[in-house]
Amino acid sequence: MPGKVVTLTSGKGGVGKTTATANIAVALAAAGAKVVCLDGDIGLRNLDVVMGLENRIVYDLVDVVEGRARLKQAMIRDKRLPDLSLIPAAQTRDKAAVSPSDMIKVCNDLRPDFDWILIDSPAGIERGFRNAIAPADKVLIVTNPEVSAVRDADRVIGLIEAEEKGPGYLVLNRVKIELVKRGDMLSTEDVLDILAIPLLGVIPEDEGILVSTNRGAPAAMDDKNRAGQAFRNIARRLRGEDVPFMPLEDNKNLLQKLAERFIKAG
Amino acid sequence: MSSFFDRLFGRTPPSAQTAKERLQLVLIHDRTDLSPAILETLKDEIIAVISRHVDIDREGVEINLTQSQRENRLVANIPLLDAPSGGRKRRK
Numbered sequence: 001m002p003g004k005v006v007t008l009t010s011g012k013g014g015v016g017k018t019t020a021t022a023n024i025a026v027a028l029a030a031a032g033a034k035v036v037c038l039d040g041d042i043g044l045r046n047l048d049v050v051m052g053l054e055n056r057i058v059y060d061l062v063d064v065v066e067g068r069a070r071l072k073q074a075m076i077r078d079k080r081l082p083d084l085s086l087i088p089a090a091q092t093r094d095k096a097a098v099s100p101s102d103m104i105k106v107c108n109d110l111r112p113d114f115d116w117i118l119i120d121s122p123a124g125i126e127r128g129f130r131n132a133i134a135p136a137d138k139v140l141i142v143t144n145p146e147v148s149a150v151r152d153a154d155r156v157i158g159l160i161e162a163e164e165k166g167p168g169y170l171v172l173n174r175v176k177i178e179l180v181k182r183g184d185m186l187s188t189e190d191v192l193d194i195l196a197i198p199l200l201g202v203i204p205e206d207e208g209i210l211v212s213t214n215r216g217a218p219a220a221m222d223d224k225n226r227a228g229q230a231f232r233n234i235a236r237r238l239r240g241e242d243v244p245f246m247p248l249e250d251n252k253n254l255l256q257k258l259a260e261r262f263i264k265a266g
Numbered sequence: 267m268s269s270f271f272d273r274l275f276g277r278t279p280p281s282a283q284t285a286k287e288r289l290q291l292v293l294i295h296d297r298t299d300l301s302p303a304i305l306e307t308l309k310d311e312i313i314a315v316i317s318r319h320v321d322i323d324r325e326g327v328e329i330n331l332t333q334s335q336r337e338n339r340l341v342a343n344i345p346l347l348d349a350p351s352g353g354r355k356r357r358k
Contacts, residue, residue, distance in 0.1 A: 146285075147285050147288065147289055150289055151289060151292060151293065151296065154293050154296065154297070155296060157336070158297060161336070167336075179282075180282070182280070183280025183281065183282050183283065184280060184281045184282055185282055186282050186285055186286060187282065190282065190285075190286045193286070194286065194289050194290060194293065196335040196336045197336070
C-alpha cells in the first residue's frame with residue numbers, strides 16, 4: 001500500500017508543530033512503520049535539531065527539487081530508529097524555492113517506499129503552508145488552549161476545507177490540567193465546541209519536552225514521559241487503532257489527592 | 267487572575283469561559299467576513315425586496331448569523347401581516 005501523507009499545520013507559530021511532527025514520527029517508526037519527515041519550513045528549518053539529526057545534513061529539499069541531489073541522497077536515516085528518515089529544509093533559501101506541485105511530486109516519489117510521510121508546515125497561511133498541504137492525504141491541526149492559537153487554527157481549518165483537504169484532525173498541545181480545573185484555561189471540550197473537528201490527541205504540558213528537545217531525542221522515545229505517551233497514542237490512532245484518551249491528571253499519589261480533597265472539603 | 271474571594275462570591279466568571287465566549291463571537295465574523303454593518307444593510311435590502319410582494323411587519327424582522335458545527339447560516343425571521351381581504355386566514 002502506498003504511503004500516506006500527513007501534514008501538521010497550525011496558522012500560529014510556536015504551538016508545537018515541529019515537536020509534534022518529530023514525536024509522532026518517532027512513535028510511528030518505533031511501532032515498526034517506515035516513516036519519512038519532510039521539513040516544510042524553508043529558511044527557518046528546525047525539524048533537524050528537534051530530531052537530533054542536524055549534524056548529518058548534506059543535501060536538502062531544495063537541492064532535490066532543483067535537481068542537484070537525488071531524493072535518497074537528501075534523506076538522513078535516524079541511527080536510533082532505522083525506519084525513520086528526515087528530508088531537511090534548506091536554510092538559506094525561502095519558501096518560493098519550492099512549489100505545491102514540487103511537493104506533490106516529491107511525495108509521490110516517496111510513497112512507494114514509506115508507510116508515512118509527515119510534513120512539518122511552517123507557521124502562516126502563505127506559500128509555505130500551501131506547499132505543505134498540497135500533497136496531504138490528512139491534515140493535523142496543532143493548537144494550544146489559548147485564544148490566539150484557537151483563532152488561527154479556525155482560519156486554517158477553513159482554508160484546508162476550501163482546498164478539500166478537510167476536515168482536519170485536532171491535536172491539542174500543552175494543556176495544563178491545573179489551569180483547566182480552576183477555570184483559567186480552555187478545556188479540550190471548549191476547544192472542540194469551537195473548532196468542531198475530530199479530536200486526534202491531547203498533549204499535557206510537560207517539562208520533559210524541553211529536556212528532550214535540548215538533547216535532540218524526541219520524548220516519544222522515552223517510555224516514561226507523559227507527553228511522549230500522548231504522542232504514541234496519536235500514532236496508534238493514525239494507524240487506525242481505537243485508543244481511549246488518557247486522563248490528564250498529574251502523577252500525584254493517593255495521599256496527595258486525599259490531602260487536596262480534605263483541604264477543599266474543609 | 268481574579269482572587270479566590272471574587273470567585274467564591276461569583277464576581278468574575280472563570281477566564282476560560284470569557285475566552286470561549288470571545289472566541290465564539292470573533293469567529294462568527296472571521297468565518298463569514300460579514301460585519302455587523304453589512305448585516306444591517308442586508309436587512310434593509312431584504313425588507314425592501316420582500317415588501318414589494320407581500321406585507322411584512324418591518325419592525326419584527328430579524329437577521330442573524332448562527333453556527334452549528336462548522337456551518338454558518340444566515341437566518342432571517344420575517345413576520346408577515348395578514349392580507350387585508352380575500353386572503354385565506356390561517357386557522358387557529
